Amino acid sequence: MSIDLPEAKADTLQEVFSDKFQYINLDHYNIYHFEELPIDGRRYQFRLSSKGDLMTVVTHIAGRAVLLVSVWTNMDYEKRLREIHQHILEMERSSSIPTDFRALIEVETEDHTPWNIERCS
Secondary structure, eight states, rough: OOOOOOOOOOHHHHHHHHSSSEOOOOOGOOTTTTTEETTTTTEEEEEEETTSSEEEEEEEEEEEEEEEEEEEETTTTHHHHHHHHHHHHHHHHHHOOOOOOGOOOOOOOOSSSSGGGGGOO
């Protein structure tokens, strides 16, 4: 049985850094099977889809580990990683780094005391 998935469409860098972006704790992930491409001293770890049209990327922004999921490669993953790298440099220069909303969320415990969810991660 074959499932026809919709064809991947090109995403903009703005979409990548809003819809496909999240901060992660690398202690909770095993990314040994990712390939690595250093660009200007910054490490980009990535895993291509079987078709090579999408990739998952792990890197750091302002010292924090981030995960970018289902990023379209434009069938040239190295060029796309360099575009992502340039976008990250621009974000860091302009101090327009995406907010980690997990730090802003508070969860109430059973005894109704607030507990910052970032302590869980």
